[in-house]
């Protein structure tokens with residue numbers, strides 16, 4: 001089957017570009033390996049967002065909630081709702097296994113057959129694969145292990161589990177450690193995370209970031225490139241989460257960075273150690289675009305080489321990259337600006353294509 005535009009992924013990024021294509025009656029399909037908003041669905045049940053509710057809406061539809069920090073289910077429902085106007089264009093349970101070029105088209109091999117497209121917009125998620133450090137294999141077979149993306153709730157662990165370690169003190173690590181501490185003895189191993197206060201002078205930090213114009217600082221400018229270079233390699237910052245305070249309040253034992261696993265013993269960089277029965281790896285993600293995109297768009301670190309989501313390949317675009325154009329690109333409310341930019345690029349390419357055909 002040939003389509004003018006194929007979008008890979010029905011998360012907020014894929015839906016955002018679909019919104020513009022649908023509004024302009026373009027010929028497009030979204031190929032989604034699972035279901036709409038599946039990445040959000042898979043997160044732990046008690047997840048609430050770090051972005052307050054004025055910072056969530058996508059283009060053309062307001063996010064309505066009474067909660068200051070919405071729950072993941074509210075986000076899932078919002079995205080599902082968002083997708084209904086172009087539901088006919090979404091093909092579920094269809095995983096893109098390989099993208100190659102064939103003459104002037106892109107060839108997408110999926111588990112359900114082959115598609116061809118003039119333009120491909122990869123919106124399959126920057127958090128491609130869960131990352132677990134190699135040392136996890138030095139744990140005994142009997143130790144229960146989850147990644148933060150597979151841990152669901154207190155019910156994920158058997159009743160009798162007593163000693164649980166959470167590795168990583170980012171937003172999900174701290175939230176999961178707090179939850180587990182209701183029932184278990186929890187050890188939290190800290191990562192190197194940037195920490196910001198939730199409020200400054202009583203006002204939410206997101207408001208300050210917006211008011212200071214930081215969401216408008218673009219890649220390709222001196223400040224934008226400097227900030228991106230500094231912040232991309234670090235995990236997402238936390239807001240108002242200070243491990244010492246949380247450990248004290250929730251009776252969690254705090255450790256420094258984990259350096260060794262051995263049987264059922266975890267040791268930190270200060271050589272403090274603890275015995276465990278279970279571990280939750282809140283150690284982040286790695287991109288996986290290079291695993292299925294067989295085109296020369298990656299640098300030596302397997303990162304996408306792009307400018308605001310456009311690549312050196314005519315008709316190949318990305319959406320949902322970290323710092324794609326600015327600091328909010330990876331967040332729900334930030335993706336609409338990038339989607340609009342990519343839509344404009346598609347539109348000017350269309351005019352060029354027509355001229356060439358004429």
Ligand SMILES: Cc1cc2nc3c(=O)[nH]c(=O)nc-3n(C[C@H](O)[C@H](O)[C@H](O)COP(=O)(O)OP(=O)(O)OC[C@H]3O[C@@H](n4cnc5c(N)ncnc54)[C@H](O)[C@@H]3O)c2cc1C
Pocket residue numbers: 008009010011012013014031032033034035036037038039040043047048049050051094095096097123124125126127171172292319320321330331332333
């Ligand atoms: C724990 C956690 C908390 C977060 N909290 C916030 C928050 O508070 N506020 C905020 O704004 N952002 C938050 N984010 C960040 C961000 O909003 C999410 O990561 C978001 O899911 C990214 O959207 P996306 O559309 O780019 O990718 P995804 O949501 O990952 O969507 C990609 C879609 O592509 C599909 N897919 C992947 N590969 C293929 C393939 N090969 N073929 C077909 N389909 C494929 C997937 O199934 C998925 O449905 C959080 C992220 C995490 C992990």
